[in-house]
Amino acid sequence: MSDSIKVAVRLRKPSNLESDSFLVAHVQSDTSIDIQSNKKDEHKRFVFDHCATYSDDVETDQEQFYSLLAREYLLHALDGYNTCIFAYGQTGSGKSHTMSGTTLNPGIVPRMCQELFEVRNLYELSDDQVHPQFSIKCSYFEIYNESVRDLLGGCRCKVRERADKTTFVEGLKEFDVFEVDQILAYLNQGNSRRVVGATHVNEQSSRSHAIFTIQIEQRETTPLGHILERKSSIKLIDLAGSERANASKTTGEHLKEGSNINRSLSTLGRVISMLAKSKRPILIPYRDAALTWVLKESLGGNSKTCMIACVSPCDYEETMSTIRYATLARSVRTSARLNSHELSDGREQVQVLRSQLEELQKALSQVENHRAIGDKMEKINLTNQFLELRIEREQSLAAKYYDQWIEAADSRDKLMQLMGGIVTSVQGAQVAGTREKMQLLKGRFIEFGSKIEANCSDIQSTVKVLNSNQSALLPKATDESH
Numbered sequence: 381m382s383d384s385i386k387v388a389v390r391l392r393k394p395s396n397l398e399s400d401s402f403l404v405a406h407v408q409s410d411t412s413i414d415i416q417s418n419k420k421d422e423h424k425r426f427v428f429d430h431c432a433t434y435s436d437d438v439e440t441d442q443e444q445f446y447s448l449l450a451r452e453y454l455l456h457a458l459d460g461y462n463t464c465i466f467a468y469g470q471t472g473s474g475k476s477h478t479m480s481g482t483t484l485n486p487g488i489v490p491r492m493c494q495e496l497f498e499v500r501n502l503y504e505l506s507d508d509q510v511h512p513q514f515s516i517k518c519s520y521f522e523i524y525n526e527s528v529r530d531l532l533g534g535c536r537c538k539v540r541e542r543a544d545k546t547t548f549v550e551g552l553k554e555f556d557v558f559e560v561d562q563i564l565a566y567l568n569q570g571n572s573r574r575v576v577g578a579t580h581v582n583e584q585s586s587r588s589h590a591i592f593t594i595q596i597e598q599r600e601t602t603p604l605g606h607i608l609e610r611k612s613s614i615k616l617i618d619l620a621g622s623e624r625a626n627a628s629k630t631t632g633e634h635l636k637e638g639s640n641i642n643r644s645l646s647t648l649g650r651v652i653s654m655l656a657k658s659k660r661p662i663l664i665p666y667r668d669a670a671l672t673w674v675l676k677e678s679l680g681g682n683s684k685t686c687m688i689a690c691v692s693p694c695d696y697e698e699t700m701s702t703i704r705y706a707t708l709a710r711s712v713r714t715s716a717r718l719n720s721h722e723l724s725d726g727r728e729q730v731q732v733l734r735s736q737l738e739e740l741q742k743a744l745s746q747v748e749n750h751r752a753i754g755d756k757m758e759k760i761n762l763t764n765q766f767l768e769l770r771i772e773r774e775q776s777l778a779a780k781y782y783d784q785w786i787e788a789a790d791s792r793d794k795l796m797q798l799m800g801g802i803v804t805s806v807q808g809a810q811v812a813g814t815r816e817k818m819q820l821l822k823g824r825f826i827e828f829g830s831k832i833e834a835n836c837s838d839i840q841s842t843v844k845v846l847n848s849n850q851s852a853l854l855p856k857a858t859d860e861s862h
């Protein structure tokens with residue numbers, strides 16, 4: 381659903397110091413305001429969605445401003461739309477008075493918290509069996525000198541972009557709230573931690589942009605038995621005030637703060653003027669300032685947004701600048717969507733969860749494979765390193781052994797030569813000795829042979845004698861046989 385940023389102008393009551401000053405702004409009706417310079421007689425009329433003036437009854441002013449303008453945004457949020465209200469204007473123009481107010485005269489934020497819990501309690505006390513179950517959370521952060529600080533959690537945060545191009549504050553703590561006192565306590569705690577300082581027109585000037593967010597989740601069972609879920613957020617923003625450095629005669633740290641505030645507000649102005657074009661450019665400089673980056677959706681996306689332009693009654697230049705800004709913002713179109721849907725029944729959810737589980741298991745096994753491969757690679761690398769060391773050591777050992785081998789071969793050759801000489805001389809002496817022994821043995825052999833021959837002839841003659849003696853002694857063989 382296409383929506384335009386709704387713009388309301390709120391004229392601040394003149395302070396005691398301004399009681400004698402020329403009044404440059406006059407609210408003519410609840411939708412128009414006249415601005416007039418003290419130098420010229422003529423005035424310019426501007427029309428907005430809502431214009432509010434002041435009265436002596438500050439309490440009633442606050443109450444009326446809330447019910448005529450801000451309540452609508454609580455109702456949109458209860459329907460399931462994201463909403464945003466931001467207060468813009470020069471320093472001292474009444475932004476903090478409008479958004480936070482005081483304990484006696486509370487502003488939009490505490491009133492909205494109060495009503496939200498009243499609505500919730502009404503539902504809970506009703507006899508209606510199908511009333512929604514509420515879950516309410518809050519968070520609070522500030523942007524000071526371009527850095528984001530969690531006013532409830534205490535830490536520094538970063539603005540990040542999601543895959544769907546929406547932005548969020550990473551690390552911001554969200555607190556569950558069950559009673560109105562709890563949410564108001566968080567609001568007060570955050571307010572007390574906000575950076576404040578004095579400017580030429582405001583003793584208690586907010587030096588940071590403060591963003592209080594309420595997250596609402598409602599679940600109800602429809603008459604058909606389906607569960608309807610509605611989610612919405614309400615962003616309530618009190619911007620730091622713009623100021624002209626030369627007008628406020630600022631120096632040092634205060635000047636740095638002031639220039640950061642002015643830079644982020646001028647980026648906001650640039651973003652708004654680009655969003656206001658009938659043919660919206662593709663590149664909007666949201667990222668140029670933390671404020672516009674964080675408010676990306678609220679300014680040009682899924683949100684019903686309202687700008688409250690706070691104006692001072694006696695500063696023509698600043699009031700005109702704010703009015704021009706506000707006129708531009710009126711042309712910005714947003715595209716708020718109902719963030720509600722029916723929850724599917726159990727079986728479908730089981731199916732979805734099962735397929736998610738399968739995907740996760742697949743992813744996990746891939747991760748494990750990668751891890752196993754990584755482990756193996758590590759082991760291989762370690763083994764390689766070990767082997768390289770071994771090779772190196774063995775190469776140096778081989779070189780050492782080669783040297784030793786060369787040395788040993790040399791010594792061996794020398795020894796062989798020496799041995800050769802010795803062997804030759806030893807062999808010559810041995811041959812001569814052997815030959816001599818052979819001659820001696822030959823002589824002995826011949827002598828031994830002749831002795832054997834002599835003995836043999838002696839034996840033969842003895843045998844002859846014996847044979848003859850034997851035949852003489854034996855009887856005649858023929859006689860005896862008869």
Ligand SMILES: Nc1ncnc2c1ncn2[C@@H]1O[C@H](COP(=O)(O)OP(=O)(O)OP(=O)(O)O)[C@@H](O)[C@H]1O
Nearest residue numbers: 392393471472473474475476477582585586620621
């Ligand atoms: N409508 C009003 N009726 C009565 N008093 C008001 C009104 N608006 C603002 N004031 C008073 O004017 C003073 C400055 O207002 P406030 O602190 O809200 O300004 P601011 O825009 O937040 O300034 P800054 O940018 O410096 O933070 C406060 O004392 C506040 O009470």
Ligand SMILES: [Mg+2]
Nearest residue numbers: 475476585586
């Ligand atoms: Mg302020």
